[in-house]
Amino acid sequence: MSSSVLSLTNVTKRYGEFTAVNRINLNIPKGSVYGFLGPNGAGKTTTIRMILDIIRPDEGEIEVLGCTSAMQVRSRIGYLPEEKGLYKKMKVWSIISYFATLKGMHRKEAKLRAFELLEQYGLKDFANATVDSLSKGMGQKVQVLSSIAHRPELVILDEPFSGLDPVNQEVLEQLIRDLKNNGQTVIFSTHIMQHAERLCERLLLITQGNKVFDGTVDEARAIIPRRVILECQNDLSALADLEGVLSVCELPVGSEGRIEGTRQWELYVKEQTNPQQILQHCFHNSISLSRFDFTQTSLHDVFVHLVGQEAREHNFR
Amino acid sequence: MRVTLLIAWREYLENVKTKGFWIGVLLVPIVFFIIFHVSSRLATATPTRYYLLVDQSGQYADSVESAIRREHQRRVMLDFMRYLQENRIESNSIQISNEPANQMDQLIDDFSNDEVAALDDWLSNGGLAFALQMSRPYLRADTPDFEEPRPQFVAAVPPPGLNLNAPPEQIVETLRPFLNGEQRLQAGDNQVSLFALILIPADVGSDIVRPAPVPTGMTDDTSPRGVQYWAGNLTDTRLSSAIQTSINNAIRQQEYTELNIDVDAVRDVQRTRLPVSRLDPGKVAGDEQVSLADTFRQWAPMGFVYLIFISLMQSVQYLLSNTIEEKSNRIIEVLLASVTPGELMMGKLLGIGATGITTIVAWLGSFFVFIRLYQTVETAMIVQILDVLLSSDLIPYFVFYYVCCYALYAGIFLAIGSLCNTLKEAQSLMMPLMMVLVVPILTMSFIAQDPNGTMARVMSWIPLFTPFTMMNRAAAQPPMFDVVGTTILLVVSTIAVLWLSGRVFRQGILRTGQPPRILELWRMLRKRTN
Structure with missing residues (x-):
């Protein structure tokens, strides 16, 4: 049974009239990879800052690694903020080593560790370069390394993937898996659902300061029904009576890739429903299908389903 | 304490490693040398x-x-x-x-x-x-x-x-x-x-024109x-x-x-002339004759005031630019996850203070090298003046007022830096303080001439001016009441300023957007963060 490394109880933060984070409850087990998802301005960064005790919550309790303030256990936490920045004139190795020494690591050990990490994640040749000579993506990798150099038990990465090319995104995904394999707990926030899908065991989805979902990836997928797209010349509205089918509706003309003279139908089915049943039903009723499209629900769909409307409103506010 | 020293050391290295720092350090003796050399040669060079x-x-x-x-x-x-x-x-x-x-x-x-x-x-x-x-x-x-x-x-x-x-x-x-x-x-x-x-x-x-008992008055003739x-x-x-x-x-x-x-x-x-012996009542009997060295000692505090001023100007630049760099680069957030704002502020004060002291030491060092290598009648005189200064009681005054002055102003400037995202924003907030800083420089020579006069005494009791004014008066044996009183006031206000700056710093450092208005700043000063 893994113990909890972080728990938030009814945590609230207000800026004047505006409530940035509203009564969030959260429990993160040791050794897990936890994703913070939410649209822009949802309160992810505020929540992370409160976890780190950079700002104080107005209400509620936070317990980090058994302590009430992250400052008491700051050497056991690693943090990559959302807006990345490094001292421009410092050398790459020395900046990693500097942040490690601030976290209590011995100077010599920190230097060795910096070189070790740079070699491991493909930046060995840049060890002696100054930060201002690096590209944005490389700088970001250096900053990720500087946040984990002191082998923290809890690593908090705010938007670690933004600004990285696909290759470096892979490298970062590997780094997070490495951390997990070492038994370290990782929390990261992101907009990119694929990363969360691939890496996270559990997710927190917040919008406008409110928690809308907290659970495993599978639980998240189960929130919205699975979708089947059928294309034929017949009327398929009768399929609604089939067991496990929630709804059937015809998609309007003009959908992409449609064969001339066919109609397109969208079915929502229950989580446990086997789509083969629909295929068999069509076969028995001599319905000739020109398309059968069944896709696994993606986190993206869940995200849009849960926060889409609010996020759009927020953006146009 | 360990992290404070780590931050201080990094700040120190960051400044000392820059080319600009060494240009500044070397430029002063070079300019001094050039002025010295040129002025002593200028007379013969006149066409x-x-x-x-x-x-x-x-x-x-x-x-x-x-x-x-x-x-x-x-x-x-x-x-x-x-x-x-x-x-x-x-x-x-x-x-x-x-x-x-x-x-x-x-x-x-x-x-x-x-x-x-x-x-x-x-x-x-x-x-x-x-x-x-x-x-x-x-x-x-x-x-x-x-x-x-x-x-x-x-x-x-x-x-x-x-x-x-x-x-x-x-x-x-x-x-x-x-x-x-x-x-x-x-x-x-x-x-x-x-x-x-x-x-x-x-x-x-x-x-x-001969002296006339009655003035002849102005004539209309302008030729x-x-x-x-x-x-x-x-x-x-x-x-x-x-x-x-x-x-x-x-x-x-x-x-x-x-x-x-x-x-x-x-x-x-x-x-025909009657010599006037200039005597100092403050000296031991038999040794009251005012020597050239005594005269220099009277004027030397002005040099120290200048030194404090120049060094402060340099430190302020570093304080502001480094704080604003960290803020605009968002490094501050990583730092604050590792250290408390108080530790960060103290580290900065110490590191940049050490930079200022390095500058002064480097200036004095290059100055000594210069007068060793370039021995003329004038430099021989400067060596003697320096000997007089170094053996005088002005040095402890200088060290004390330098440290207090630095802590007082650096605290204020750090708070300003923490509120701004760009140097441009900082400059508009700095302006009033710069005006204040000019006052002791403008009044410096008046105070040297009348070191225990009303203006000098009044200015000594204003904490922002105390380090400069009291340094300026140091050679003139100011009354004990002034020395002790202003020292207590200075130390208390320095501590108060650092404490209040710490409050502003803690809240300002994570701020984004425009610098706060006066009312907001007042709220920051009053707000308890812990």
Whole structure:
């Protein structure tokens, strides 16, 4: 049974009239990879800052690694903020080593560790370069390394993937898996659902300061029904009576890739429903299908389903 | 404490490693050296000036020419004295520091009198040739030959076609293109420009001003009176004052003769003097004579005030730019996840304070190297002045006021830096503080002259001015009440400022957007963060 490394109880933060984070409850087990998802301005960064005790919550309790303030256990936490920045004139190795020494690591050990990490994640040749000579993506990798150099038990990465090319995104995904394999707990926030899908065991989805979902990836997928797209010349509205089918509706003309003279139908089915049943039903009723499209629900769909409307409103506010 | 020192060390290295820092550090001694070198060479480098003397009265030409000759001889004599001091066998025998200041006074007094005894002796003994002969046994073997300075003022040959007896207006009109530099005069094989025209009209005698019991009042006549000195260069007044002095001397000689006064007796009277001993009541009995060193000690605090000011200006730049860099780069957030704002602020104060001290030490170091490598009469004097300063009680004052001044202002500037995202924003917030900082510099020389006066005492009690003003007064034994009182006030306000700055810093450092308004700032100061 893994113990909890972080728990938030009814945590609230207000800026004047505006409530940035509203009564969030959260429990993160040791050794897990936890994703913070939410649209822009949802309160992810505020929540992370409160976890780190950079700002104080107005209400509620936070317990980090058994302590009430992250400052008491700051050497056991690693943090990559959302807006990345490094001292421009410092050398790459020395900046990693500097942040490690601030976290209590011995100077010599920190230097060795910096070189070790740079070699491991493909930046060995840049060890002696100054930060201002690096590209944005490389700088970001250096900053990720500087946040984990002191082998923290809890690593908090705010938007670690933004600004990285696909290759470096892979490298970062590997780094997070490495951390997990070492038994370290990782929390990261992101907009990119694929990363969360691939890496996270559990997710927190917040919008406008409110928690809308907290659970495993599978639980998240189960929130919205699975979708089947059928294309034929017949009327398929009768399929609604089939067991496990929630709804059937015809998609309007003009959908992409449609064969001339066919109609397109969208079915929502229950989580446990086997789509083969629909295929068999069509076969028995001599319905000739020109398309059968069944896709696994993606986190993206869940995200849009849960926060889409609010996020759009927020953006146009 | 460990993280504070780590931050301080990083800040220190970051500043000390920059090229700008070392340029700043080295530039000051280099500029000092250049000014020193150039000013001591400038006198000999002044170009030869050609003048034209038209004496229609026929009375003063000889006096003016002899005055210009004497002026040249005076320069030769001074240069020779320098040459002698630099090259004599035992070069360390120039005692300045402990000589009574009266000897200096004697010299200045003699020079300011119209008859310079030393120059008279020099001329009557045969001038340079005799002096060279006399001094030869006392000079070191490797002494270079003495180079006689070129005459600075040379009489020009009037241009052909100039009628020396024409009315003054006509002469001026003829020579105007030469004075304006539009035409040049022939001097030997060279074309030279005319520096000045001295025109003494025939009727100049009627313009002599004598003391009258009733003022004659202003006349409507605006035409020039007396001797006319025409020159485009208004800054080089040596020729005009030499002429004025010599002509007035000649006139006075005439007057003495006309009034049957013995000229020699007058000359003797003019050279009669009663020495004034300057004594300091604060010194031990028997040692009350004010030496040159004492005078320097009185003026030295101004140097220290400058040093504090310059060093503070440099530190403030670093404090602001480093804080704003961290803020605009968002490094601050990573830092704040590792250290408390208090530790961060203290680390910055210490690191940049150490940078400031490094600058001062580097300046003093290069200054010492400079005076070791470049030994002349002047630098020998500076060495002695430095010895006086370093052995005086001003150093502890300087260290104390430097530290307090730095902590006081650095606290305020750090708070400003924490509120701004760009240097531009910071500059507008800095402006009032800069105005405040200028005040002690502007009042510095007044305070040095009247160190225990009302202005000095009032300013000493304003904490923002205390370090500068009290440093300025340090050599004048300010009353104990002032020293203790202002010190307590300064220390208390420094602590208060650091504490309040810490509050603003903690809240400001994560702020984005515009700097706060006054009301918001007031709320920040009052708000409890912990």
